[in-house]
Amino acid sequence: MNGKIPHVVQYQGSKRILAPQILQYMPRKFRRLFEPFAGMAAITIAAAREKRASQYHINDINEPLICLLQEAVNAPDVLIEKYTQIWSNQFDYSEGHLKHFYHIRNCFNAGEQTAENMLYLLARCVKGAVRYGKNGNFNQSPDKRRHGTNPRNITENVYAISSLLKGKSVFSALDYRQIFEMAEPGDLVYMDPPYQAVSNTRDCRYFAGIDFDDFSDAIKILNRKDVDYVISYDGECGGKEYGNELPQSLKCTKFLLNAGRSTQATLLGKRDTTYEALYVSESIAKIIHTTPSQMPLMGASENAT
Numbered sequence: 001m002n003g004k005i006p007h008v009v010q011y012q013g014s015k016r017i018l019a020p021q022i023l024q025y026m027p028r029k030f031r032r033l034f035e036p037f038a039g040m041a042a043i044t045i046a047a048a049r050e051k052r053a054s055q056y057h058i059n060d061i062n063e064p065l066i067c068l069l070q071e072a073v074n075a076p077d078v079l080i081e082k083y084t085q086i087w088s089n090q091f092d093y094s095e096g097h098l099k100h101f102y103h104i105r106n107c108f109n110a111g112e113q114t115a116e117n118m119l120y121l122l123a124r125c126v127k128g129a130v131r132y133g134k135n136g137n138f139n140q141s142p143d144k145r146r147h148g149t150n151p152r153n154i155t156e157n158v159y160a161i162s163s164l165l166k167g168k169s170v171f172s173a174l175d176y177r178q179i180f181e182m183a184e185p186g187d188l189v190y191m192d193p194p195y196q197a198v199s200n201t202r203d204c205r206y207f208a209g210i211d212f213d214d215f216s217d218a219i220k221i222l223n224r225k226d227v228d229y230v231i232s233y234d235g236e237c238g239g240k241e242y243g244n245e246l247p248q249s250l251k252c253t254k255f256l257l258n259a260g261r262s263t264q265a266t267l268l269g270k271r272d273t274t275y276e277a278l279y280v281s282e283s284i285a286k287i288i289h290t291t292p293s294q295m296p297l298m299g300a301s302e303n304a305t
């Protein structure tokens with residue numbers, strides 16, 4: 001399918017660009033798609049465009065984020081109207097648009113964790129990166145050069161997403177392990193847990209939860225239940241690897257996806273390409289290897305096993 005995959009708003013770590021590659025490593029059809037670390041749910045949205053599943057379960061431990069996605073899907077008109085209001089107010093704010101961002105951030109941290117406040121903070125903050133301090137408060141700064149995505153652009157995207165997912169999606173803000181319990185044979189679980197390199201460097205509530213051993217252990221639940229899964233995990237750039245390999249006992253197959261030039265490398269004037277690892281469960285690896293029509297699709301990637 002051509003054209004850009006719609007997204008609600010920028011989100012650091014989004015798989016929107018890689019989604020077409022990732023989808024090539026998934027079965028053509030499955031019953032339900034579970035995305036336990038959804039973020040902006042790029043893979044769910046991409047899979048829904050191709051009608052791969054009949055139901056989509058979108059989960060992230062960050063509750064306001066889920067609130068935002070839920071409203072985007074189920075009540076796009078309400079979300080757009082409220083966002084347009086907040087976004088427009090920044091230009092009339094007596095102390096200037098930056099102070100307006102801090103005002104909304106204060107409201108959010110004081111408990112007004114509404115979908116529109118989350119959307120505005122993400123649209124206006126640096127790199128769409130959610131950062132929470134030790135006290136659990138959202139502490140990311142505004143991007144001083146931008147005013148945040150124009151409501152016109154958000155409107156088009158949000159309606160597109162709503163038409164793909166309305167009536168077919170379930171939302172939750174649970175720990176990923178609870179989602180594993182819900183999955184059954186015939187379903188697919190796509191996981192994009194926070195990279196270890198990220199989770200170890202910041203004391204951010206929403207990135208601190210993933211312990212490598214806990215995660216590997218939890219994957220055993222899916223193996224035991226015979227549930228198919230795909231995991232985006234560690235990264236590799238300029239020969240340097242980030243993150244541990246998943247244990248061989250899980251019987252996954254690892255592929256490397258070409259994610260293009262890294263921003264860091266570009267800034268340093270280097271030509272290093274970033275590779276992102278994708279692990280697929282045992283039965284998916286068999287389908288990929290044995291379906292001739294899928295073989296050429298893997299041309300751009302490198303099977304690292």
Ligand SMILES: C[S@@+](CC[C@H](N)C(=O)[O-])C[C@H]1O[C@@H](n2cnc3c(N)ncnc32)[C@H](O)[C@@H]1O
Pocket residue numbers: 011012013014015016036037038039040041042043059060061062174175176177192193194195206207208209210
């Ligand atoms: C790398 S981001 C996912 C980005 C997503 N693939 C996208 O395209 O936008 C990882 C997500 O995992 C969530 N997360 C962190 N710990 C979690 C946990 N224990 N259970 C569920 N979600 C968690 C974070 O809030 C974050 O949104």
